[in-house]
Amino acid sequence: MPKSTQKIRKIYMDYAASIEANPSSIHSFGADAKRKLENARKVVADALSARPEEIVFTSGGTESNNLAIQGVVYPYLTSPYSRGRKKEGVIPHIITTNIEHPSVLETFKLLEKWKLARISLVPVEENGIVNPKKIRKEIKESTVLVSVMYANNEIGTIQPVREIAKEIRHWKKNRKKQNFHQVLGSPGPRAPARPFENFLFPVFHTDAVQAVNYLDLNVQKLGVDLLSLSGSKIEGAGRVGVLYKKKSVPLANIFGGGNQEFGFRPGTENLPEILKFAKALQIVQKIKEKETKRLAVLRDYFFAKLSRTVLDIRANGDLKNRLPNNVNITVPNIPSDLLVIELSARGVMASAKSACQSGDRKVSHVIKAINKNIKETDGSLRFSFGRKTTKADIDYTVRSLSQILTKLKKWYD
Amino acid sequence: MPKSTQKIRKIYMDYAASIEANPSSIHSFGADAKRKLENARKVVADALSARPEEIVFTSGGTESNNLAIQGVVYPYLTSPYSRGRKKEGVIPHIITTNIEHPSVLETFKLLEKWKLARISLVPVEENGIVNPKKIRKEIKESTVLVSVMYANNEIGTIQPVREIAKEIRHWKKNRKKQNFHQVLGSPGPRAPARPFENFLFPVFHTDAVQAVNYLDLNVQKLGVDLLSLSGSKIEGAGRVGVLYKKKSVPLANIFGGGNQEFGFRPGTENLPEILKFAKALQIVQKIKEKETKRLAVLRDYFFAKLSRTVLDIRANGDLKNRLPNNVNITVPNIPSDLLVIELSARGVMASAKSACQSGDRKVSHVIKAINKNIKETDGSLRFSFGRKTTKADIDYTVRSLSQILTKLKKWYD
Numbered sequence: 001m002p003k004s005t006q007k008i009r010k011i012y013m014d015y016a017a018s019i020e021a022n023p024s025s026i027h028s029f030g031a032d033a034k035r036k037l038e039n040a041r042k043v044v045a046d047a048l049s050a051r052p053e054e055i056v057f058t059s060g061g062t063e064s065n066n067l068a069i070q071g072v073v074y075p076y077l078t079s080p081y082s083r084g085r086k087k088e089g090v091i092p093h094i095i096t097t098n099i100e101h102p103s104v105l106e107t108f109k110l111l112e113k114w115k116l117a118r119i120s121l122v123p124v125e126e127n128g129i130v131n132p133k134k135i136r137k138e139i140k141e142s143t144v145l146v147s148v149m150y151a152n153n154e155i156g157t158i159q160p161v162r163e164i165a166k167e168i169r170h171w172k173k174n175r176k177k178q179n180f181h182q183v184l185g186s187p188g189p190r191a192p193a194r195p196f197e198n199f200l201f202p203v204f205h206t207d208a209v210q211a212v213n214y215l216d217l218n219v220q221k222l223g224v225d226l227l228s229l230s231g232s233k234i235e236g237a238g239r240v241g242v243l244y245k246k247k248s249v250p251l252a253n254i255f256g257g258g259n260q261e262f263g264f265r266p267g268t269e270n271l272p273e274i275l276k277f278a279k280a281l282q283i284v285q286k287i288k289e290k291e292t293k294r295l296a297v298l299r300d301y302f303f304a305k306l307s308r309t310v311l312d313i314r315a316n317g318d319l320k321n322r323l324p325n326n327v328n329i330t331v332p333n334i335p336s337d338l339l340v341i342e343l344s345a346r347g348v349m350a351s352a353k354s355a356c357q358s359g360d361r362k363v364s365h366v367i368k369a370i371n372k373n374i375k376e377t378d379g380s381l382r383f384s385f386g387r388k389t390t391k392a393d394i395d396y397t398v399r400s401l402s403q404i405l406t407k408l409k410k411w412y413d
Numbered sequence: 414m415p416k417s418t419q420k421i422r423k424i425y426m427d428y429a430a431s432i433e434a435n436p437s438s439i440h441s442f443g444a445d446a447k448r449k450l451e452n453a454r455k456v457v458a459d460a461l462s463a464r465p466e467e468i469v470f471t472s473g474g475t476e477s478n479n480l481a482i483q484g485v486v487y488p489y490l491t492s493p494y495s496r497g498r499k500k501e502g503v504i505p506h507i508i509t510t511n512i513e514h515p516s517v518l519e520t521f522k523l524l525e526k527w528k529l530a531r532i533s534l535v536p537v538e539e540n541g542i543v544n545p546k547k548i549r550k551e552i553k554e555s556t557v558l559v560s561v562m563y564a565n566n567e568i569g570t571i572q573p574v575r576e577i578a579k580e581i582r583h584w585k586k587n588r589k590k591q592n593f594h595q596v597l598g599s600p601g602p603r604a605p606a607r608p609f610e611n612f613l614f615p616v617f618h619t620d621a622v623q624a625v626n627y628l629d630l631n632v633q634k635l636g637v638d639l640l641s642l643s644g645s646k647i648e649g650a651g652r653v654g655v656l657y658k659k660k661s662v663p664l665a666n667i668f669g670g671g672n673q674e675f676g677f678r679p680g681t682e683n684l685p686e687i688l689k690f691a692k693a694l695q696i697v698q699k700i701k702e703k704e705t706k707r708l709a710v711l712r713d714y715f716f717a718k719l720s721r722t723v724l725d726i727r728a729n730g731d732l733k734n735r736l737p738n739n740v741n742i743t744v745p746n747i748p749s750d751l752l753v754i755e756l757s758a759r760g761v762m763a764s765a766k767s768a769c770q771s772g773d774r775k776v777s778h779v780i781k782a783i784n785k786n787i788k789e790t791d792g793s794l795r796f797s798f799g800r801k802t803t804k805a806d807i808d809y810t811v812r813s814l815s816q817i818l819t820k821l822k823k824w825y826d
Contacts, residue, residue: 009760011806015738016566016623016797017764018645025764026750027757059472062670062680069669074527103679107669114487153429210429232431232681239683254667256482256520257475266516267475268645270652325428337439344440347422351430351438384429393424 023269024260033271040278047281048227048244049218056264057274058241061209061230062103065147067243067264068205068226069094069107071251072145073117094145095120095138095202097130099366101153104207108147118142128157128317128370136167141175143202150211150227154353154366154382155317156326158215161206165223172200203249209233213284214292214324225249229281231273235387237280238273295324295385302327302383302394309402316367316380325385330367331405333412336379339404346400351382436682437673446684453691460694461640461657462631469677470687471654474622474643475516478560480656480677481618481639482507482520484664485558486530507558508533508551508615510543512779514566517620521560531555540731541570541783549580554588556615563624563640567766567779567795568730569739571628574619578636585613616662622646626697627705627737638662642694644686648800650693651686708798709737715796715807716740722815729780729793738798743780744818746825749792752817759813764795 014025021029023037038052045052058064076092096108098121111117120138124130135146146168151158205226208217212229219227227244231237245251245264257266299322303315306329316328331339336352343350353364367380383397427438434442436450451465458465471477489505509521511534524530533551537543548559559581564571618639621630625642632640640657644650658664658677670679712735716728719742729741744752749765756763766777780793796810 009809011761011810012801013796013798013806013810014762014764015799015802016569016646016736016795019648019650019799020645021762025762026753027762027764029757029762059476060680060683062668063472066668066670101670103668103670105669106671106679110666110669156429230681232433233429235432237432239681239686253523255475255479255516256518256523257479257514257516258519266519267473268643268652270473273652323429340439344442348424349427349434349438349440349442351427351440382429383426385426386428386432388425389428393426396422397424397426 018268020271023271024258036275037269037271040274043278043282044242047217047285049220050244051247053262054245054247056243056245056261057269057277058243058261058265059270060232060239060241061101061207061228062241064209064228064230064241064243065101065103065205065207066107067251067254068228069104069145069147070111070254071264072203072205072226072249073111074252074254075250076116076144091115091118091142092144093118093120093140093142094147095122095135095143096147097121097149097159098123098369099128099152099154099157100147100149101207101209104147104149105365124157124369126370127321128152128155128366129321130159130164132160132163132167135164136171139168139171139202145201145203145205147205147207150206150208150215150222151323152317152366153210154364154380155328155370156210156323156384157317158211158321158323159206161222161224165204168202168204169223175200210323212281214288214295217285219244219246226251231277231280234277234280234284236276236283238270238276240270240273240277242277291387292324295389298385298389298391298394299324299327301391302398305394305398306401309398310405316370325389327383328380330371330374330378330380332375332378334405334408335377336381338408339379339381339401342404342408343397343400346404348397348400350397351384353380353382431681433684436684437671449688450682450684453687456691456695457655460630460698462633463657464660466675467658467660469656469658469674470682470690471656471674471678472683473645473652473654474514474620474641475654477622477641477643477654477656478514478516478618478620479520480664480667481641481658482517482558482560483524483667484677485616485618485639485662486524487665487667488663489529489557504528504531504555505557506531506533506553506555507560508535508548508556509560510534510562510572511536511782512541512565512567512570513560513562514620514622517560517562518778537570537782539783540734541565541568541729541779542731542734543572543577545573545576545580548577549584552581552584552615558614558616558618560618560620563619563621563628563635564736565730565779566623567777567793568741568783569623569736569797570730571624571734571736572619574635574637578617581615581617582636588613623736625694627701627708630698632657632659639664644690644693647690647693647697649689649696651683651689653683653686653690655690704800705737707737708802711798711802711804711807712737712740714804715811718807718811719814722811723818729783738802740796741793743784743787743791743793745788745791747792747818747821748790749794751821752792752794752814755817755821756810756813759817761810761813763810764797766793766795 017025021033023034041052041055044055073092094117108119112119122134148159148164203225206224207228209230225246229242231240253264255266314330340350340352430438434446436446454465454468457468486505507530521532525532535547561572561577563574616638619637620641622643638659642655644653666677668679727743753763753765
């Protein structure tokens, strides 16, 4: 073979860094990987109207939410805070609602249990939507974080994120003259000094994991400082998460390790999945409007047909301010786990939460939050749609549910 | 179509749980996913001679190490401990070496900075191997964790994990009659009550991320309580991590969220990657012995040829007790980043750590640990092999390095 056509020999001698090319390596394989990673970051940033350096890739939605919450609270563990901690009033205070995803709610409870934060859980109204004024009422001098989900995972209700952001802005405006650190103490050397000094708390975080396919993700319009996404809820996306982090927001890494992801998320980047995520998010953005309209029609059709066909059911959560792909009902007296299994036998995959603890299944804190008088025997049944869902699927599902209930009523009445 | 040949219709109405089937769902898609997950868990358990319920899947090696370390320390944040914490002596004490991977070393430093633990870093000897007696000397009444890596990621030295386990066992034996909680206080309600009462500290953790392809992973023989693995270092494995957790060891989850992975790791399981991991680990176990022998021959050949061809180099780390796929050298006076770039231009992908901080590149704490007199201008160059590496690759690499050095010497001498 003439020398000019010879391809340059490629010998990979960096298996200890990673089996595949590692974006942190400086050889040409590493540089290629780095380029791809940064392109993906830009695609995600564009989708959120953010800057690339404001996008942190994580392992998933649970980690994004934990990083957002723990990462805001942890700087206060360093020494100046520790000194202050002996006084009761200066433990950081954080606020959320009573219908958040467990990755937010349980993280709040962990921090409370570990005595690292005081928490306030603002109850939602009976329609599953929180009143922004009630959030504002909870904010105090020591509040470092407000976390309210964009859309609920069980009942699909959409929270008034912009209005909450506005309430927080107003609160900050009135407080501007006060030096935050006089109240809470300096966060210490761990946090970047300048942003901390200038940033006015509380930070506003939203868990947008369920919202990604249907709602506007423009972080400027939403007025949020932190926003979580997960690939597991996007068709074709990889199993990674994203945390949008406004540049000025002080955040600590919660893992010790390397300097990846601007130091906020150590560990070799999951490049193949990140690339899939970016591509899938681009597609979501393109079809969002059309798909939202299509599914909202199906959802309303589902609810209407259900209430005509199946007499004794209760719809959970606001019927208008909800995700277009979410239907959630309670069938009184019939265990919802049983309904899921019966539906599954007919080929319909749905999801249940029971009102009482049975086996592995957890009580639904969401259903309890919107219906204080719910009976122990009542559960909830969730149908959630995607791109492949058709009107025929819904007809079949309602028919199946109707047959199942006719059969079961004999036993449970 | 006659009814008997009709396939049952399948309608997925659980998109909000996950785009793909979620092992936590109770419908038949979920049950399938759950079965696959548990099969994978058993395969991994078998490879380690552990029980399936002792295998926790995480997002990667960095998370496994963080979970092992933070998860042992955190229960002491609960109230009974907090009361005790006012006395100086009872903050948990944790021990590691000075050449650990950043995901261990930086996590230790974070916990120290946050005042959640006191730390001891035991220095390794000049050959890059720690003396087990020196570990034992550091253990005291308040020591809750010893973490020593199985094999080093930079210089490939293998640590005497079994001997360290033996020293810890001896220490425990002498202490058996003493009630641990008289010293450190009860860990509180967060930890499982019984194991905590019976478990004798310290817990012994090893980071086996670099060892997985070549060394014995039998946790019984090793005598470890916690062991970390990462898919990113195994050919064909998915991007997930594993933490082996001996059943009796008390560990807290460090993420708030759902009940996945026995509560130790909330968040939807990354099933596709977990399945790849299990399969790849099975293959590793099968070819380990043969591949280890093959690569050890290549490694020794590489070192011998290097020292014949390139005069002025220094090998880093013990030449015998090291991974068969690791060659690490220092070329005095020549920046190692430059060597990586020159090698890369010739098609050879290697890795560098500089002795001085330059741009994004970190100082190698490992090279500094084994050579206190190293000059600021000296770095280190790592070649790490894998299944595709051949003798011809090594010949080409040594030839290339020799050419590069001949060229560069003019400038740097």
